[in-house]
Amino acid sequence: MTLKKIYINARFLTQSITGVQRYAIELVKSIDRLIDRGDIDASELKFTLIAPRGAINGLELKHIEVRFVGKLKGHLWEQFELPFFTGDGLLLNLCNTSPIVKRNQVTTIHDASVYAVPQTYSFLFRAWYKLLFSVSKVISRSIITDSDFSKKELIQYCKIAPSKIRTIYLGKEHIHDHNADPLFLSKINEGRPFLLAVSSMSPNKNFGSILQAVELMGKVDFDIVIAGGTNPKIFSSSHPTDLSAYRYLGYVDDSQLRTLYENADCFIYPSYYEGFGLPPLEAMASGCPVIVSNTASLPEVCGDAVLYCDPHSPKQIAESIHRMMGDPQLRANLRTKGLERAKQFSWEKCSGEIVALIREVLKCELPSSTTG
Numbered sequence: 001m002t003l004k005k006i007y008i009n010a011r012f013l014t015q016s017i018t019g020v021q022r023y024a025i026e027l028v029k030s031i032d033r034l035i036d037r038g039d040i041d042a043s044e045l046k047f048t049l050i051a052p053r054g055a056i057n058g059l060e061l062k063h064i065e066v067r068f069v070g071k072l073k074g075h076l077w078e079q080f081e082l083p084f085f086t087g088d089g090l091l092l093n094l095c096n097t098s099p100i101v102k103r104n105q106v107t108t109i110h111d112a113s114v115y116a117v118p119q120t121y122s123f124l125f126r127a128w129y130k131l132l133f134s135v136s137k138v139i140s141r142s143i144i145t146d147s148d149f150s151k152k153e154l155i156q157y158c159k160i161a162p163s164k165i166r167t168i169y170l171g172k173e174h175i176h177d178h179n180a181d182p183l184f185l186s187k188i189n190e191g192r193p194f195l196l197a198v199s200s201m202s203p204n205k206n207f208g209s210i211l212q213a214v215e216l217m218g219k220v221d222f223d224i225v226i227a228g229g230t231n232p233k234i235f236s237s238s239h240p241t242d243l244s245a246y247r248y249l250g251y252v253d254d255s256q257l258r259t260l261y262e263n264a265d266c267f268i269y270p271s272y273y274e275g276f277g278l279p280p281l282e283a284m285a286s287g288c289p290v291i292v293s294n295t296a297s298l299p300e301v302c303g304d305a306v307l308y309c310d311p312h313s314p315k316q317i318a319e320s321i322h323r324m325m326g327d328p329q330l331r332a333n334l335r336t337k338g339l340e341r342a343k344q345f346s347w348e349k350c351s352g353e354i355v356a357l358i359r360e361v362l363k364c365e366l367p368s369s370t371t372g
Contacts, residue, residue: 003046004362005089010051010066011078012095017057019278020110023146024094026174028059030351035063040355050085052077075128087372090141090362092354100135102372106361107136108144111275111297112153113204120204120273133158141361144168144354146276149297153275166357169301170276171347172285178255185259188247194223195321196264196288198257198279206270206293212314213321222325227252227260261286265331266324269293270311277301281345284338289331291320305334305341 012024031047034040040047042063049059049066052073059066070081075097082091083102091098091105098107114121114129121129137143137158143165145151151167154160199207207226214224225247252260261267267283268291277298283290284305292298294308307330309320324330 003043006045006047006358007086007089007091008047008049008064009078009082009091009093009095009098010049010055011074011082011097013049013051013055013057013059013066014073015056015095019276020095021057022174022278023108023110023170025057025059026171026347027094027351027354028064029061030171030347031355032061032064033348034351034355039352045355045358048089050082052081083372090358092358093140096129097132098136098140100132100139103139103141104372105140106142106144106358107140108146109133109136109150109154110146111150111273112157113273113275115157116153117204117273120202137161137164140164141364142166142357144357146170147297147300149300150275166353168350168353168357169345170278170281171350172278172281172342172345173347174254175258175261175282175285178253178258180259180262181255182259184256185263188225188249189223189263192223193221193265193325194225194247194263195325196260196267196283197224197226197269198228198260198267199226204272206272206311209270209311209314209317210268213318216314216318217322220325222265223247225249225260225264227257257282258286261288264288266291266321268317268321269298270309270317271296271298272311274298280306281342285342287335287339289324289334290338291317291324301345303341305337307334 008028012021015021035042047064049064051066051068052070053068054073069085070077072081078097079099083099091102093105093107096109098105114126118126137160143160145154145165145167148167151165154165155162197210199205227249261283267288269280270293274296280290280292280302290306291309292302292306293311295311307320307324310316
């Protein structure tokens with residue numbers, strides 16, 4: 001049996017952790033566990049992380065080597081140095097971007113947001129990612145995406161052949177990797193019920209509609225706890241000036257996030273556009289009742305385990321919040337449904353399907369002159 005080399009583009013180790021980096025980290029950890037368990041034969045497939053220097057995230061891995069190479073950083077490292085160090089194997093890219101001069105690669109493109117919601121991004125960002133996607137659809141051996149919704153979007157906008165793109169869902173076990181922090185909860189909440197929102201403050205997350213909805217509701221007998229993001233610019237003069245009911249926490253670590261999910265009376269996520277929607281899945285896996293948008297990939301991921309709202313209607317969002325917070329039986333039912341729904345998603349399943357895809361790709365070897 002000939003050993004096949006699979007290199008993983010680990011540029012994500014130098015980036016702050018958002019959903020995309022979370023996907024890459026959890027997927028690599030899960031592949032490492034599959035090797036440890038013997039589900040992947042290390043004499044058949046050899047996985048190696050290839051990363052630029054200056055990593056800010058570390059991974060504890062038993063079987064996958066982490067190799068720091070090159071002198072460049074960011075996109076320059078990815079485009080000019082990464083292909084050189086992966087010339088004798090298949091390259092797996094997990095975070096949307098990939099080198100445009102390497103043919104022997106598989107790339108995850110999480111969504112088509114640069115096409116569908118272009119106003120969310122700068123002109124240069126949109127132009128660069130559209131270029132990368134247009135090249136990747138041609139040179140990548142296969143494309144992975146997070147949902148059937150994203151698959152349809154990428155086929156529509158990028159004209160990717162349907163046979164070349166595979167839907168592989170994300171997992172949720174990472175939310176339980178860290179113990180909850182009850183002391184953290186006591187510092188921010190005095191036993192009052194609270195509505196939780198987790199947001200990057202990106203316009204696409206539609207956070208402003210939550211504030212508008214709460215304003216429409218008038219005085220409420222619960223707190224609104226907001227986690228995530230680094231700058232609460234959303235609290236502008238166009239929004240309520242009485243912020244006494246709001247608890248803005250900024251960045252929270254994984255233990256604190258688990259604590260919030262497990263103790264919130266409701267989690268709300270009225271995003272306009274999602275390729276998957278990891279926070280609602282994390283909330284469901286934590287037994288938290290969820291309100292989400294009735295758009296994009298969210299119905300596909302959440303099924304009948306959540307309460308839906310129109311993200312364009314603050315009035316309907318307010319009605320959904322009022323209904324959820326005022327109905328203990330509804331919350332109990334959705335807790336049960338959410339826990340059951342979350343069982344359908346796991347990083348082990350995700351990594352197993354990606355490894356199966358890699359084996360399919362390796363069976364159709366490129367000619368030796370074009371493997372770089």
